[in-house]
Amino acid sequence: MSVTAVVDDREPDAVGAAVRAHPDVTAVEVRRLDAGDIVIGEVGFERKTVGDYLGSALGRTGTDLEAQVAALDEACEHAYVLVEGTWADLETHWPGVAAASIRGSAASITARFGVPVVPCGDLERLVDVAVRLARKHAEAPSTRPLPTSAVPSRSEPVAKRMYGCIDGVGPTTAAALYEAFPTVESLLAADESELLAVEGVGATRAAAIRAALCGPE
Template sequence: MHVAVTVDDREPAGVAETVRGHTDVTETTVERLPAGDLVVGPVGLERKTPRDYVNGVMSRSGPDLYDQLERLAECYDHAYVLLEGDVSAFDSLRTSVDPTAIRGSMASITARYGVPVIPCTDRRRLVDFAVRLGRKHTEAPSSRPLPVGSVPSRSEPTTKRMYGCIEGIGPELAATLYDAYPSMAELLEASVADLEAIEGIGERRARAVYEAIRAADR
């Protein structure tokens, strides 16, 4: 499926060039957007370099990220923040902000605002992921749907759905974890012993959950 993409006219020229070079993009428009940096179908996307992200979260310079998230939610059916870089880039930034706190803010924004923050390594991969998101939110579902219960229902709390999407944690275990730890921040603070104390979670499963959560937070 091919898509049309709109790029905000305040973005660097290289962004529109990368969009035009994508094989699945049939039309590229550059104009002033009411929110976001890229629009693909019903999807609005905010593009951030690691430094832009830190400045936006901490409101140190430039637009406040939380204001941008609110405008995205108002203007588009689906909203995402895509990082033009890797999470490891936060470790090398010359800033007084602890990289752990920055990664925590990514989890917080995803859980509390319902806007996923996704690292995309570089600009080419960011544009490719944006195009794929637009396609997936537009095209008809696959003719081979996943079994009922394999994916958490949209009616469930965002954090609970997040737990269910982490590799090794299905809907049933996600519900158990959510009852004990209603926020990702609380779950990240839990030790293996804390998890093992939850009814129905043994030592092996507790350790698997502990490692899976930290792998997802990296």
């Protein structure tokens, strides 16, 4: 499924170039957006570098992430904060800040606004995640009836919705993960044996879950 995208004109040229380079993007418009940095269909994305995220979420200067998220959530049907970095990058960028505070800021944004914070790795991966999320929200149902739980909904718990966005994790496995780990922080703290104990999670899927949340090891 091909998509068209709008990129805010205040974004670095590299962002627009990365969006244009994605094989599923057919057109890119660069203009001033009222909220967000990238919009694809009805899905808006706030793009943050590691430093931007920490400064806006935990710092006392610069932009206010909560205000940005509130505006994006108001403007778009679906909203996400995508970080151009991994959890490891976030947790080591400011040595004096506890990793738990950084994870807590992401959990707070996600829980208070229903807007997931997703570390993606590099810019290319961030764009790919954005395109995949937008497609998932826009795709028409297949001719085979799907269970209601297969379609992401704002009525679902935020953590469960995030688990369902991980590549290779379907609605059944997302539900099993949510039952075992009702918060993203609890999933991050789980060791491999705890992940493998979840029905539907084998070694390959466990590795994919860790890569999605923490970046490749």
